[in-house]
Structures are given as C-alpha cells and as structure tokens.
Amino acid sequence: MPQRTPLFEAHVSAGGKIVDFAGWELPIHYGSQLKEHETVRADAGVFDVSHMTVVDVSGPQATAFLQKLLANDVAKLGFEGKALYSGMLNAQGGVIDDLIVYKTAWDYRVVVNAATRDKDLAWINQQAAAFDVTVTERPELAMLAIQGPNAIAKVKAAKPHLAALIDSLKVFQGMPAGEWFVARTGYTGEDGLEIMLPASVAVAFWDALLAAGVAPTGLGARDTLRLEAGMNLYGHEMDDGVSPLAAGMGWTIAWQPAERDFIGRSVIEAEKATGPAYKQVGLVLEGKGVLRAGQVVKTPAGDGVITSGTFSPTLKLSIAMARVPAAASERVDVDIRGKNEPARIVKMPFVRNGAKVFE
Structure with a gap:
C-alpha cells in the first residue's frame, strides 16, 4: 500500500x-x-x-x-x-x-x-x-x-x-x-x-x-x-x-x-x-520531436542512450542527458519514432539561476 x-x-x-x-x-x-x-x-x-x-x-x-x-x-x-x-x-x-x-x-x-x-x-x-x-x-x-x-x-x-x-x-x-x-x-x-x-x-x-x-x-x-x-x-x-x-x-x-x-x-x-568506455553528455535537439529517456543516440563511435529527456520550459527546446561512447563528439543522431533526428553535444548544465548556460 x-x-x-x-x-x-x-x-x-x-x-x-x-x-x-x-x-x-x-x-x-x-x-x-x-x-x-x-x-x-x-x-x-x-x-x-x-x-x-x-x-x-x-x-x-x-x-x-x-x-x-x-x-x-x-x-x-x-x-x-x-x-x-x-x-x-x-x-x-x-x-x-x-x-x-x-x-x-x-x-x-x-x-x-x-x-x-x-x-x-x-x-x-x-x-x-x-x-x-x-x-x-x-x-x-x-x-x-x-x-x-x-x-x-x-x-x-x-x-x-x-x-x-x-x-x-x-x-x-x-x-x-x-x-x-x-x-x-x-x-x-x-x-x-x-x-x-x-x-x-x-x-x-x-x-x-x-x-x-x-x-x-x-x-x-x-x-x-x-x-x-x-x-x-x-x-x-x-x-x-x-x-x-x-x-x-x-x-x-x-x-x-x-x-x-x-x-x-x-x-x-x-x-x-x-x-571509461562511456561518458555522460548533454544533448540539444536540432531536429523534430522531443528527446525522451530510452531513445538510442547514434554516433560514429557507436550507439548510446538517452537517460533523461524533456522539452525545456526555460529554453523552449528539447534537451537530454545521455550516456554515449567516450569518443563521441559534437554531432549525433537520435532515433525518435524510427527517424534519425540531429542533435548536438553540449556541456551541462543547460540552465543555472534562471539563465541559459551552455554554448
């Protein structure tokens, strides 16, 4: 209960x-x-x-x-x-x-x-x-x-x-x-x-x-x-x-x-x-859809996974935390409902004290 x-x-x-x-x-x-x-x-x-x-x-x-x-x-x-x-x-x-x-x-x-x-x-x-x-x-x-x-x-x-x-x-x-x-x-x-x-x-x-x-x-x-x-x-x-x-x-x-x-x-x-074989990164979606936990992240170094994702109310775009191969950098694709949508790796946090932080 x-x-x-x-x-x-x-x-x-x-x-x-x-x-x-x-x-x-x-x-x-x-x-x-x-x-x-x-x-x-x-x-x-x-x-x-x-x-x-x-x-x-x-x-x-x-x-x-x-x-x-x-x-x-x-x-x-x-x-x-x-x-x-x-x-x-x-x-x-x-x-x-x-x-x-x-x-x-x-x-x-x-x-x-x-x-x-x-x-x-x-x-x-x-x-x-x-x-x-x-x-x-x-x-x-x-x-x-x-x-x-x-x-x-x-x-x-x-x-x-x-x-x-x-x-x-x-x-x-x-x-x-x-x-x-x-x-x-x-x-x-x-x-x-x-x-x-x-x-x-x-x-x-x-x-x-x-x-x-x-x-x-x-x-x-x-x-x-x-x-x-x-x-x-x-x-x-x-x-x-x-x-x-x-x-x-x-x-x-x-x-x-x-x-x-x-x-x-x-x-x-x-x-x-x-x-380490994997690292944690921030992702910002540049394609369509919303980043969600469990989605596959495709990189030239191999696949990773989104661990948490959402539409950011502060930034008005979709962001995520992901675990990806250590060699992954800059641009990736995310499988959103069977379509590969482009995203980029950014340094977290995304927001601090109400303002955008990442570049």
Missing part, C-alpha cells in the same frame, strides 16, 4: 494531482507543471520531499566508516554544516545511490533517495557492522525544499526566527535550529533551502510558506528543473550497474589519499586507468 507524507491532506487541499512515486502518494502538479516550473525559475516554489530518507551516523569511527562507504571523502568536510555530494558504490563499482552527507555536531547526517531506501539502509547497516558507529534513521522528520530566486527571502518572512541562521549559511551548508535542520542546498539549479523538521509541525510550516507567497510545486516540475540543471536522477543516469565515471560523477570521487580504500575503488580505478 502506498505511503503518505505528513503533508498528504495539504496537497489534496491545494489541488495536487496525486500519483504513485516509489511507493509514495505525492503530487505530480497542482494544475500546471509548466507554471510551477516557471515560478521556481522566477520566484519561489516549495516541494514536499518528506519521502527522502534521513540517516544520522555517530560514534568514534563515524569518519572512518563513511570514508570506507563513500567514494567522496568526508575528511574534506572542514567545518560544521559543510555538505558533500557522493556516490555510494558496490564492490563492482556500480552506484547503489547518490546522496548528500552533512558534517554535524553529532558527527554526520546523510540524506538518501526514497526509491532506494530499503537497499540503502541494508547496505549501510551491513558495512557499519565492522565499525564502532551508530546508524539511526529519522522517520519522524519531514522535509521541504523551497527553491527559487526569492525562496530564501520568503522563508525568512514565513519563519523570522530562522532568519539569522539562514543568513549565516554558505551554499552547500546545513545547520540545526533546535529540532529543525536548515540547509542551503537544492535540486533545481536555483538558490534555496532544504529544511528537515518534525513531522508534527510540517503542515503549519507549509501553510506559512504558502501565506508568504511560495507556490506549491510538484514532482513534474522538480524533474524538468533538475534536468535543466544537469543533475542526475537515480535509476536514470546511474544505478547498481553503472559506473560513476560513465554517469558524470567522476568529480565526486576523492582519489586522494591513495591509501583510502573505499568500496568499489579498485574497479573504478582500473576503469579510469584504461579509459
């Missing part, structure tokens, strides 16, 4: 069209996905991401544990609140999940994807058995993402007592405020906040945000926004069988110090040495 977040009734009251997402009943939109997308780019929108899984890691060996578990290195977290994006790999070098880890007063907070919760927790607990650490899931917390150029100002208007803390945050930093945890992070390519808070007060906070002029925003706009921002989605750009080097995540791998033996290191180190 699908699960519901503490905000389910609020979504229904706001006119949300409810769909099943990874076993959760969540809003795909509140009437117009396009309008919600444009509102986040120009003003501020709020997403219910309470289905995400929050895990606290503490104990004498918490750092050593996460240095083994993650491809990125938590030793780089030089001050409280600093956040790090990382892949969590299996022994074969595939991506079990991508996540954010925060340095906290109690050691670390990790936020993983809802669709991978069960396997993530099983893997984390299995690996934790060899370390003196405590792993605690925090299901009593809800989570809201408020994104857009006016998001921070409107959150401060809705919750003035958070204003000083919010003003102190650097980009990609999160700090506690009592039982709340406020992070300057997001998944849209806009400035904004992701706020974890007790589920018991989530509806009141939601209502305060809407009263401050923040628009309720659904999963549909969240997907087009993150795609424009060139951000990976688990199950599309990467999964247990895809190397981080083929998923555009090479920048998240901390190769130094050389003696740090994180899980999957030997496999992807060998892949790096010989040269």
